Amino acid sequence: MHYYGTSSTNKLGHLTIGGVDTVELGKKYGTPLYVYDVALIRERSKGFKQAFERLGVPSQVAYASKAFSSIAMIQLIDEEGLSLDVVSGGELYTAIKAGFDAERIHFHGNNKSRDEILMALDYGIGCFVVDNFYELNLLSQICEEQDKKANILIRVTPGIEAHTHDYILTGQEDSKFGFDLHNGQAETALKQTIQKDRLTVLGLHCHIGSQIFETTGFIKAAEKMIQKLGEWNKLYDFTSQVLNLGGGFGIRYTKDDTPIEPSAYVEDIISEVKTLMAKHSLEMPEIWIEPGRSLVGDAGTTLYTVGSTKIVPDIRTYLAVDGGMSDNIRPALYDARYEAVVANRPEANLHETVSIAGKCCESGDMLIWDLPISETTAGDVLAVFCTGAYGYSMANNYNRITRPAVVFVENGETTLVIKRESFDDLIRHDLPLYTHE
Ligand SMILES: *Cc1c(COP(=O)(O)O)cnc(C)c1O
Numbered sequence: 001m002h003y004y005g006t007s008s009t010n011k012l013g014h015l016t017i018g019g020v021d022t023v024e025l026g027k028k029y030g031t032p033l034y035v036y037d038v039a040l041i042r043e044r045s046k047g048f049k050q051a052f053e054r055l056g057v058p059s060q061v062a063y064a065s066k067a068f069s070s071i072a073m074i075q076l077i078d079e080e081g082l083s084l085d086v087v088s089g090g091e092l093y094t095a096i097k098a099g100f101d102a103e104r105i106h107f108h109g110n111n112k113s114r115d116e117i118l119m120a121l122d123y124g125i126g127c128f129v130v131d132n133f134y135e136l137n138l139l140s141q142i143c144e145e146q147d148k149k150a151n152i153l154i155r156v157t158p159g160i161e162a163h164t165h166d167y168i169l170t171g172q173e174d175s176k177f178g179f180d181l182h183n184g185q186a187e188t189a190l191k192q193t194i195q196k197d198r199l200t201v202l203g204l205h206c207h208i209g210s211q212i213f214e215t216t217g218f219i220k221a222a223e224k225m226i227q228k229l230g231e232w233n234k235l236y237d238f239t240s241q242v243l244n245l246g247g248g249f250g251i252r253y254t255k256d257d258t259p260i261e262p263s264a265y266v267e268d269i270i271s272e273v274k275t276l277m278a279k280h281s282l283e284m285p286e287i288w289i290e291p292g293r294s295l296v297g298d299a300g301t302t303l304y305t306v307g308s309t310k311i312v313p314d315i316r317t318y319l320a321v322d323g324g325m326s327d328n329i330r331p332a333l334y335d336a337r338y339e340a341v342v343a344n345r346p347e348a349n350l351h352e353t354v355s356i357a358g359k360c361c362e363s364g365d366m367l368i369w370d371l372p373i374s375e376t377t378a379g380d381v382l383a384v385f386c387t388g389a390y391g392y393s394m395a396n397n398y399n400r401i402t403r404p405a406v407v408f409v410e411n412g413e414t415t416l417v418i419k420r421e422s423f424d425d426l427i428r429h430d431l432p433l434y435t436h437e
Pocket residue numbers: 064066067085108207209210211246247248249290291292293294389
């Protein structure tokens with residue numbers, strides 16, 4: 001099996017993470033339980049950040065907090081000296097409550113509300129990543145009213161879409177995000193902004209996709225953007241202080257995934273960007289990136305307790321666990337694939353192939369299809385790997401299932417960072433039609 005980060009086994013033959021016995025974690029905190037390997041998050045953060053430092057390129061590595069946001073998580077990111085992306089008032093509020101420096105917060109989203117913009121201006125965030133003309137006008141209008149100024153990045157769609165090993169050149173960009181670079185929308189946005197003295201354009205932003213294993217897509221996107229920056233420098237005397245190339249760096253979910261190291265992405269991309277900037281006689285801007293999944297994805301493991309089994313003769317065996325699409329909707333939402341082991345004996349010989357079902361009332365509530373596994377019975381703890389990104393953050397209360405607890409483990413220590421929801425939490429906002437005894 002593949003052990004991520006600090007994962008290993010102990011004398012009892014149990015799976016450990018951060019030096020902590022996962023079976024004990026299950027007993028103490030209950031299941032389902034999200035377990036984060038803090039050392040691995042630190043390692044990934046440093047991987048990106050130190051690569052820029054080694055190259056002597058000014059940068060901001062902003063954690064895309066939508067991947068997993070909580071007070072403790074934001075504080076960990078703060079300890080590592082990263083910046084932060086938020087995409088909603090709620091993510092922004094979490095960051096501020098965590099004590100995160102507003103200057104290093106970047107606000108994304110294709111439909112920021114007036115209230116969200118007011119809130120962000122009030123906190124004094126570092127920059128708005130402006131997505132469309134509506135927002136451009138709204139932001140400038142609110143800045144007038146409030147007598148405030150704002151830094152912005154113009155989000156562009158460069159006509160590149162990248163997923164895993166493929167990147168596609170899309171001439172006519174069909175996306176809900178950003179200003180199109182080819183049809184002149186991005187240029188119009190720039191011209192409009194130059195006239196607004198309350199808005200300062202720091203530069204351009206793009207985000208070309210997710211779970212990307214190669215640098216080609218990033219480089220193609222950079223090429224398109226730098227080409228335009230060259231033109232705009234001549235036409236409008238505009239200099240981009242920042243080039244933000246987004247996130248989307250891939251991770252290993254299963255043995256079929258072959259990611260490269262954070263430093264390898266950075267080195268490859270920077271070397272090309274330097275060449276391209278020089279070619280257009282432009283000064284090297286600050287480079288910003290926005291990893292989400294690649295900082296927390298493989299650092300997260302979900303522990304479940306195995307319950308019922310259903311054998312469909314000659315077809316398949318379903319093994320049901322005490323969670324499912326309520327704590328991890330990715331398999332149901334986009335066929336995400338995972339690997340798992342029995343945490344109380346991860347090294348036992350593989351015995352059969354089963355499919356891991358959740359406990360929600362949906363046939364589509366499956367976590368893993370066709371998982372080779374050791375002999376497994378009710379009460380065993382199943383550890384599903386690589387659930388750290390878009391797992392808890394997409395968790396929901398379908399079937400009125402309570403959201404799991406989340407713990408951080410590091411150097412043999414466990415910290416509870418999100419409490420398990422209670423039934424009372426579930427009905428907290430419910431208002432009765434009448435009271436009863
Ligand atoms: C989702 C998102 C990211 C992070 O993507 P990952 O695949 O998690 O790295 C970064 N930037 C923007 C604008 C995003 O929407």
